[in-house]
Amino acid sequence: MSEKKLNYEYCDKLVRDFEEVVKQPIVSKSSxxxxxxxxxxxxVVLAVLDENxxxxxxxxxxxxxxRDGMVVDYIGAIKIVRELKQELEEKLGAELIYGAAAIPPGTDALDSGxxxxxxxxAGFELTNLLDEPTAANKALKIQNGAVVDIGGGTTGISILKxxxxxxxxxxxxGGTHFSLVVSGAYRMSFQEAEIYKRDSKNHKELLPVLKPVIEKIASIINQHIKDHDVDEISLVGGTCCLTGIEEIIEKKTGIFTHKPKNPMFVTPLGIALSCTKEIIE
Structure with missing residues (x-):
């Protein structure tokens, strides 16, 4: 079995296991x-891993x-993270002390604080802060290629060698632009468009409507990888949940494009894999 295939299986199993524990947490005595x-x-996603x-x-x-990778509602963000933390602590019967986080690449001077x-x-001791595509690669384990994290507002690219x-x-x-296109095409509110595009039953119908935006993302990828020897692209981020997005990007870039199972959870799992007990100031 090829190394790539093994990497895909590792990531897909990690995501499958995570989807299960979202529904039914594993209450164990982890140190x-x-x-x-x-x-x-x-x-906003919280992923919790045990001592192993x-x-x-x-x-x-x-x-x-x-919005566009930047925290615009500081108090609201704290409230959500705190509530999710408390919810998980109650389910696990344990305190969650150590946390890691990630930011869009290149925004550390603007928004890392x-x-x-x-x-x-929200009550965590912060142990790591890294860029999102690099975090995703902790789960993907790519040696050579590009990790493309298509979020709501931005597309982040990490090239690995x-x-x-x-x-x-x-x-x-990113996904915000998808919602704006859906909103205009279907004459629905932005919020209605957000919900409509998340439903996989609508994806086949939406793909041709969203193709121009996907091709724009592909052209962004092309622009950034043109000076690098990239033979594999891995897509992560909630926007990549759109069925068929990987085929359009592969066709436009001419590079093999892989999408893991439920790409929305790859980055948070990669962030959790980057968490340690070493607190950063």
């Missing part, structure tokens, strides 16, 4: 819990506290 906090534009870095619990909530403060104000990140970029285009 420590590691939590990944993903403050997404459309959704195995999924034991998780929760998520659709929210509007982040806000994300850090949200996580700490021999397992090390050699280039990162972030561009404004």
């Amino acid at each position: 420590v819990y590691y939590t990944g906090v993903d403050l997404g534009t459309a959704c 870095y195995k999924p034991v619990a998780g929760a998520y909530r659709y929210a509007d506290v982040v 806000a994300v850090k403060n949200v996580v700490q104000a 021999n397992g090390k990140v050699v280039y990162i970029a972030d561009e404004p285009t």
Whole structure:
């Protein structure tokens, strides 16, 4: 079995296991819990791993506290993270102390302080803060290629060589733009469009409508990888849940494009895998 195939199986199993514990947490006597906090534009996700870095619990909530990768509702973000933390602590019968978080690539000077403060104000000891595509690769385990994290507001790109990140970029285009197109095409409110596009039953019908935006994302990817030897693209982020998005991107880039099972959960799981007991100031 190829190394790539094994990596895909590892990531897909991790996501499958996480989906199960979101529904039914595993209450065990772990000596420590590691939590990944993903403050997404459309959704806030908490992923909890045990001492062996195995999924034991998780929760998520659709929210509007982040826009284009930036925290715009600081108090609201703290409230949601705190509530999800308390909900999971009650289910596990244990305190969640250590947390890690991530930010869009290249935004550390702008927003890393806000994300850090949200996580700490919600009651976590922050142990790691990394960029989103790099975090996702903790679950994907790509050695050579590009990780493309298509979130609500932005598309983040990390290029890896021999397992090390050699280039990162972030561009404004993502799921928000999908919703705006759906809203205009179907004459529905933005919020209605958000809900409509999340329903997989609508994806086949929506794909041709959204194709121009997907092709724009593909052109952004092309622009950033053109000076690098990239032979594989992995898509993560909630926007990638759109059925068929990977086929359009592969066709436009001419590069093999892989989408893991439920790409919305890959980054939060990667963040949790990056969590330690070493508190950062």
